[in-house]
Amino acid sequence: MLISTYRDGFRILLTILKLFRMERPLIYFGAIAAVLGASSVALSIPLFVTYFATGLVPRLPTAVLVVGLGLSALLSLACGLILDTVTRGRNELRRLAYLQIPTAGPFREPGQRQR
Secondary structure, three states: OOOOHHHHHHHHHHHHHHHHHHHOHHHHHHHHHHHHHHHHHHHHHHHHHHHHHHOOOOOHHHHHHHHHHHHHHHHHHHHHHHHHHHHHHHHHHHHHHHHOOOOOOOOOOOOOOOO
């Protein structure tokens, strides 16, 4: 079995992203929201400049794209918040289940009697 550098590296990167999405959803989806929001703002600047200069919006498809990107950014952020709450609850339940496991008794040397 040969090692393929790019294919195996890509698989490792995808695994890291999956784990990051499962354990830190707010950061993961927040980063996606930031990219979508920044692109929405960057595309809207020329629209606003043209609108304030002429009072018209000649590039309607770009305006629709800006609105779509903005809504996608907000939706991604909302998903991140919801999934972060679910992840925190799951971790809290895991911690409570762990605390229900009885601890072992105190350590005794061999031959020592129990008090």
